[in-house]
Amino acid sequence: MAYRVFRNYYKVLLNARTFSFLPRIADGTRYKSTIQYATRPDLPRLAYRKLTGKSPGVVFLPGFASTMSGQKAEALEEFCKSLGHSYLRFDYTGCGASDGQMEDYNIGVWKKDVLYVLDKLLEGPQILVGSSMGGWLMLLAALARPEKVAALVGIATAADHFVAAFNALPIEVKKEVEERGSWAFPSRYSAEGFYPLSFAFLREAEKHCVLASPIPVTCPVRLIHGLQDEDVSWHVSLQVAERVLSTDVDLILRKGGHHRLSEKEDIKLIVYTIDDLIDKLTTLG
Template sequence: MLYRINFSDLKLTLEIAASMPDAADFFQGPNGRLAYRRRNGAGPGVVWLGGFRSDMLGTKAEFLDEWARENARSYLRFDYSGHGESEGLFTDGAISAWAADALSVLDELTSGPQILIGSSMGGWVTALLAKQRPERIAGIVFIAPAPDFTELLMWPAFTETQRETIMREGKLEQPSDYSDEPEIITKKLIEDGRANLVMTGDISIACPVRIIQGMKDDAVPYAHALRFAQMLQSEDIEITLTPNGDHRLSEPPDLSRLAHVLETLIEELDQSESV
């Protein structure tokens, strides 16, 4: 029997397979099955908390997975309910649900001290987690943190007509800067956000905190990050402002900066443990 092998097709197949992410694992969260990917390694572990409508296959989350592989570091990333590969509808979600998802991930899928990396809305979720499980959080890296964004950034930017539409019809659809799909803002999101505000006074986060913020961020102005930093109770806060950085902070220099900030934080945590 004669077998014919097309090596060009085989090479293409192998290249495609190599570029595909490993299949997600799932566990039952408070709002349906949550998708996650976990890499075993040294502690303290690193947990990625993504932003509004983002998923765990984004540039920064994937970069951190490769960084964790190279550094033999424990790393966990997941999708909130209604995001990415997790169950649920995005429009059914709100800050309470996504924070509950994150808490279940922290409790069920990690052990020991963790470093949380909260990006944009993930910064809000991270702040809520740190208040609920302070003993589990070794340190935090905030990337363009957007705590209270529904009330302090989004609601003031709406026109009176848009606000009336949300309250009367229960939602507002508008073009998204980050997706071809329209961005849907629900009444539930706005009202639930008001029930979860953290920037109302001192914020009881005492662990080491690092903030990376672009000064050309048109979604979360850097003044918002600075105001947030001033409210934190931690006595170990470092802020890195990038003059040309946008909201994504996903360009190669941004990713290198993220790795440097994370590695330096881990070194400092290791040194404090050995004292």
């Protein structure tokens, strides 16, 4: 097979540079880059934070209804700053500090956001780090801009998630959603217990599904998933590992890991994985 599976993943971390920033995260004294806005002629302004530095750069893609101010996003900025590598995190259109309302947009628009970042805000190949829905978007970006993607790191990758969740509903419920024109998508992260998704959102998302056939992505791919993830099954990451054409694929399963993978030990693993990729890509370069 073209991938390797690590269970109960752990390595002895001897490289002090990798985690020298972690105490600052623990005591809350995080470094923050300045928020900037990209003005685009066809879409609302896009909010982002950027560090300039060495290549390959790192780009963080948040999950659905998440922002660039989450724990993982901020921890990765500290890490990249400690190494002197470039880093960019941003909010999708309609989310966080970016303009617009989230319910007005869809997977296709958020894919355009990622491509805009790669095309207009960055130079050189990037390591895309996608969390949940961001893992789906990183695959779409790698397919659309292979020359600009050096490697992928998926954190609880939610490829095809909304479509798969809708298709798993009983037939009568799906008919009700279609007739009503909206679906209360269950979520433990919403105060209401759900996010409203339009039927049009679901139909548009179908255009971007990737798991039904081989995925022609050939760069290094690292997929990290928690076995205790109650939102997106680790089997989705396994499907991605099986379908990408790359021969350099690691699937890392954390026995106690949950969906967000934002505990200190989870972040250590994510950072170590990216650090290892940077070393690999630098050596190859």
